[in-house]
Amino acid sequence: MGIKKYKSNFLVCGCDESGRGALAGPVVAAAVILNKDFETKDINDSKKLSSVKRSELFKKITSAENLWGIGIVENNEIDKLNILNSSILAMHKAIAVLEKKINNFKNFELIIDGNKFKQYKKVKHSCIISGDSKFFSIAAASILAKFYRDNIMINLDKKLPQYNWKCNKGYPTRQHRKTIINFGVSKFHRKSFKMNNQLNLWV
Numbered sequence: 001m002g003i004k005k006y007k008s009n010f011l012v013c014g015c016d017e018s019g020r021g022a023l024a025g026p027v028v029a030a031a032v033i034l035n036k037d038f039e040t041k042d043i044n045d046s047k048k049l050s051s052v053k054r055s056e057l058f059k060k061i062t063s064a065e066n067l068w069g070i071g072i073v074e075n076n077e078i079d080k081l082n083i084l085n086s087s088i089l090a091m092h093k094a095i096a097v098l099e100k101k102i103n104n105f106k107n108f109e110l111i112i113d114g115n116k117f118k119q120y121k122k123v124k125h126s127c128i129i130s131g132d133s134k135f136f137s138i139a140a141a142s143i144l145a146k147f148y149r150d151n152i153m154i155n156l157d158k159k160l161p162q163y164n165w166k167c168n169k170g171y172p173t174r175q176h177r178k179t180i181i182n183f184g185v186s187k188f189h190r191k192s193f194k195m196n197n198q199l200n201l202w203v
Helices: 051-063 075-081 081-101 136-159 175-182
Strands: 010-017 027-033 067-073 109-113 124-128
Touching: 010 081, 010 136, 027 081, 027 136, 051 109, 051 136, 067 075, 067 081, 067 136, 109 136
Parallel strands: 010 109, 109 124
Antiparallel strands: 010 027, 027 067
């Protein structure tokens, strides 16, 4: 089965996050309501797209008559809340941005990528595993979230280039783990992840 539109008696808002598995930087979420006439060609799970294509689609999605919002939870807050709660909070923040743009948010259904979510107010929601590869509105949210977060990490790389965040985006690559051993953790790293120096792995 290919990616398709989600069928609902409500207006559909797709939600996804980026940065959940990273060692540094924020977790970023997006919420997207696609206009019914929006051309969905090339829309797909952001992980399956090149950075060039994500950039093109980010501009396409945000410049069309779609409604969208971005929510950000920084690394220090992630350490306090844990990454699951932070991911959900980022989604709530993104949804809250959308809510301000809409007259009646009660007639909406949120479709969430993944299997865990905390209800936003009294809005109906459905959790969908691998939703970003199944439904256009979640895929669009995944593109916005990843593109937005990638650019945050590229800008942070200018402040601390030794961690090479412009390439690894804060994720636990071998090179990233090695630079943490050499330079220590920065103020942008998530301290709730523990480093096992002997194994050179985060556990």
